[in-house]
Amino acid sequence: MTKRAHSDAAPLLEVSSLGKAFGGVQAVGGVDLRLERGEVVTIIGPNGSGKSTFFNLLTGIYAPDSGAIRLEGVDLTGLPGHRIAQAGIARTFQNIRLFNNLTVIENVMIGMHTSVRAGLLETVIGRKGLRRREEAAREAALAHLSLFRHRLFPRLDHPVFTLSYANRRRVEIARALAVNPKLLLLDEPTAGMNPYETAELVENIQEIRASGLTMAIIEHKLDVVNRVSDFVVVLDQGKKIAEGDAETVRNDTHVIEAYLGHPATAA
Numbered sequence: 508m509t510k511r512a513h514s515d516a517a518p519l520l521e522v523s524s525l526g527k528a529f530g531g532v533q534a535v536g537g538v539d540l541r542l543e544r545g546e547v548v549t550i551i552g553p554n555g556s557g558k559s560t561f562f563n564l565l566t567g568i569y570a571p572d573s574g575a576i577r578l579e580g581v582d583l584t585g586l587p588g589h590r591i592a593q594a595g596i597a598r599t600f601q602n603i604r605l606f607n608n609l610t611v612i613e614n615v616m617i618g619m620h621t622s623v624r625a626g627l628l629e630t631v632i633g634r635k636g637l638r639r640r641e642e643a644a645r646e647a648a649l650a651h652l653s654l655f656r657h658r659l660f661p662r663l664d665h666p667v668f669t670l671s672y673a674n675r676r677r678v679e680i681a682r683a684l685a686v687n688p689k690l691l692l693l694d695e696p697t698a699g700m701n702p703y704e705t706a707e708l709v710e711n712i713q714e715i716r717a718s719g720l721t722m723a724i725i726e727h728k729l730d731v732v733n734r735v736s737d738f739v740v741v742l743d744q745g746k747k748i749a750e751g752d753a754e755t756v757r758n759d760t761h762v763i764e765a766y767l768g769h770p771a772t773a774a
């Protein structure tokens with residue numbers, strides 16, 4: 508856990524007073540978050556506290572009712588998902604979203620928008636040019652998959668539906684990395700993983716972190732939170748109730764109360 512240093516320059520991510528209601532439920536109610544380049548924040552909170560909605564707002568799945576989202580000072584508030592992805596925010600989902608009938612490497616190449624535009628490209632640059640571009644895309648996809656080389660290199664041409672749950676999670680992370688994001692959001696990356704797989708994924712996250720990529724991670728497992736975060740944000744009923752290093756947050760009375768009120772998810 509490092510001490511957080513704020514610079515005067517625009518932070519990588521600046522979220523102010525972000526809000527979203529569904530009917531009478533204030534899923535996210537005025538949340539602020541400042542994330543400097545290279546930092547890793549974990550977002551915790553009981554079930555239904557607004558964590559996934561917060562990610563859905565950051566990635567344009569929902570438009571916020573109020574507040575603002577800035578990436579490197581650029582206002583992304585209310586932009587559609589593809590524009591936000593182009594601006595540099597990539598994510599994985601709590602419920603894995605991959606093309607199950609496509610192979611591991613195809614899923615990652617699609618993350619790079621290569622095959623999708625192949626028809627159009629062929630008319631512009633010709634078959635040879637297209638083949639060269641596909642080879643380059645395959646090389647780049649392999650570079651991103653190399654984070655999980657022992658797990659995924661033997662399975663590059665296997666359709667995703669044949670993979671274990673943990674391997675599907677790994678493919679999803681590689682696909683998100685393949686767009687070279689400025690900010691990577693991981694929504695419960697270790698959910699459904701056994702302790703051994705979880706420990707391995709913590710090492711993978713530390714490796715991504717060492718490359719300098721800024722990350723926000725929704726995570727329930729406290730040992731994972733302790734090992735990957737620069738700081739922790741705690742949500743409860745859509746509001747930020749605590750922020751700080753893992754130990755400070757763990758001993759915060761509001762946090763203890765929030766979890767005691769929701770014993771099924773006590774961290």
Ligand SMILES: Nc1ncnc2c1ncn2[C@@H]1O[C@H](COP(=O)(O)OP(=O)(O)OP(=O)(O)O)[C@@H](O)[C@H]1O
Binds near residue numbers: 529552553554560
């Ligand atoms: N599309 C939606 N329509 C209506 N209500 C929603 C919608 N999405 C979220 N909510 C509500 O908003 C609140 C926050 O939900 P959210 O899924 O963001 O919480 P969470 O912290 O991610 O929960 P979990 O840990 O269970 O994934 C909940 O009360 C939920 O029922």
